[in-house]
Each structure stands twice: as structure tokens, then as C-alpha cells.
Amino acid sequence: MNEMKKVSLVVIRRLPRYYRYLTELKESGVVRISSKALAEKMRVTASQIRQDLNCFGGFGQQGYGYNVSQLQTAIGDILGLNESHTTIIIGAGNLGRAIANYGSFEKRGYKLIGIFDNNKDLIGQEINKIKVSHIDTLEEFFQKQKPDIAILTIPKEVAVEIAQKLTQLGVRGIWNFSNMDLHMSVEGVEIENVHLSDSLMTLSYKIGQGVKK
């Protein structure tokens, strides 16, 4: 565990991708895979894979490749996917609905237990069997249940206020889609800022470069 703390976030950010590929391999019945074959599938180098996985003590045996199921479980453990996390969604618009209905989340241990909005027309509506509650009932909700993760699919104008409130209420993680970076330095609260448009901008860069080739 102590060893793991030294692992850079750059490597950690690559683990979900390993996890996805290994899950697919496992589901299609692959028992063992060499770093070379995994590398080809993932379009990275075999040495990158060996280096990344060595950060955690290494899972492969020289010449035998990786045990797919074992490696998938181990990476899932590192990522905390093998324990259950309760989540709430703040913002019942299209993006909030898309996330609420995303089946894979539940499979990976994320359990949606509440959806909140301030739009009266949405209160009481059911999304994936969860009733939308008014944002004003958030405090009351936290008194009964302590969600681990809050997913913010709200406009950036209200993001800081809501994030501060969630932090006070004791949330442990914020997955922030509000299109502004949240930087709260509160002990025990972790934040992931997501900017969908960043990868679209990267795509238009690639298109531009492609044309000039």
C-alpha cells in the first residue's frame, strides 16, 4: 500500500483503460494474455504496459503473460471498483439523465441513490427508478444517507455554491461536469473535473493537421 502512494496520477489515469480492456477480454473468455498481445490490442507499447503494471508490484510472470481475471480484479481493487460507492446526481437535465441511465456504472459498484434539481417541473419525475428531489432537500437527505460521490451536471454559475454545500455536508468525491474547474482544498474531498469539449478541440486539431499532411 505504501508503495502505491508513489504511483503518479498519470499512471493511475491509464488504469481505467486497462480495466476496460481486461474486462472485455475476460468476458470473451481469454484466460491469459502476453504484454505484447495486450499492447497490440490497446495500441500502446508492451514496455509501457510492463512499466505501468510494475508500479503496483507487477502481475505478470516472465514468459507466461498476464492472468486476465487476476489482473482485472487487482486493477479494480486499486481503483476501488470492488467496493460499492453511493452516488447522487445534481442536475436532472439531459446529461444528468444520460449518466443516471448509464448501465455500466452500477456494474462497477456505483449505486445511484438520489437525483436533485431546482426546476419544479422536474421534481417528482422518475429517472432510472429514482425520483427527482428538490435541491433544497439536500441537507435533509444527507442526514439520512451519506452519498460518497456527487455528480454535478449543473451550469457553471451555480457550481461553486453547490460544491461548497456538498463539501460541508460531507461528500467524499465530486465528479464535476459543470464546465468549470473546481479547486477546493478541503481535506477528504476529491474532485474530478470533466470537460467534454476538450477532446472535441483535440479532434479539430487533428483534423486540421490531417488536411495539411
Place this chain on the structure above:
Amino acid sequence: MNEMKKVSLVVIRRLPRYYRYLTELKESGVVRISSKALAEKMRVTASQIRQDLNCFGGFGQQGYGYNVSQLQTAIGDILGLNESHTTIIIGAGNLGRAIANYGSFEKRGYKLIGIFDNNKDLIGQEINKIKVSHIDTLEEFFQKQKPDIAILTIPKEVAVEIAQKLTQLGVRGIWNFSNMDLHMSVEGVEIENVHLSDSLMTLSYKIGQGVKK
């Protein structure tokens, strides 16, 4: 231009973030900013900023800081944001709708010109003033208009088939939310695979580590 080709994709992927911060600074009336102040705002090191921006020839003048508006325009040029890109969305579910209604895309030069689905109940519905068309009319659509970018918000089971079709029809970029990596090596077609859940997994890693601190 030749110089730019050497810039690694790692640096390119950081540019949208610079672009976002500079746009905000510009909108709030900031004319000039030092690399130190920009670094503090963005929570990176000043030397990282200088290094990144030097890849493109450098925009700052020693001791004077960066001209915000000039730098924003220059990065926008690199990212191809100052030219217009036509886009279509394949998949009119919640995520497709969220993207169709996302105001910032239009501001950055992405013009939505079509939405397609195979669900008969959705055909003819209007999303952000665009009527949903049947996926079977895609070919016909391309004969009249040539969208630059296709946004895939469809299940992974049909992603490869649709991506191949789009490639044949001459699309230049695919922004893929289908939750499986597409690797097409067709000259002139660029792909960005987006996996929303990757950052959620990173978040649960951070939460786990936080607890063990």
C-alpha cells in the same frame, strides 16, 4: 507549420485547458498575465506553461507576460477553433441531446447540421432546432452536405458499423462516446474516443487513497 508537427499529442491535449482559462480571463477583461499568475490559476507550474507554449514558438515576452487575447486567438488557431466545423450527432438519446443543447460548441465554431437515430419514436422530433432524421437517410444527407465531424452517442454494439459507414461517406473526424475504442486507420479520418467512466474510476481511486492517508 512544420515545427508544429513535432509537438506531441500530450502537449496538444493540454491546449484546450489553456484555451478555456484564457477565454475566461479575456471575458473578465484581463489584458496581460504573467506565466506565474496563469500557473497559479491553472494549478500547474509556470515552467510547464512556458515549456508548453514554447513548442509553438512562444507567445510571451520576457518580463511582460502574455497578451491574453493574442494568446487565446493563437491557441484557438492551433486547435482549429477559428474555422467553422459542421457536425452531426448519431444517437438522439440523453447524451446526444445534452451535446446538441450544449451552447459552447456553437461559440467555438461547431455547427450542428443533423441528428440521426434509428428509433422511429424520435424521428421528426426537434432538438435545438434540428429535426431528428432516420439513420437510413445518412447517405442521402452526405450527398447534399458534407459534415466534418460525426458525434457518436450510440451503443457500442453498433459503433463499428456506423463508424465504417461514416468513414466511407467521407467524414473527417469521429467524436466517439460509444464506450468502446474505435481504431480505424483510414487516411484522413481522425477519431477521439471518450470514456466518461474513466474519470469516475480515477475519482474512486482518489477517494480510496484519501481514506487510507
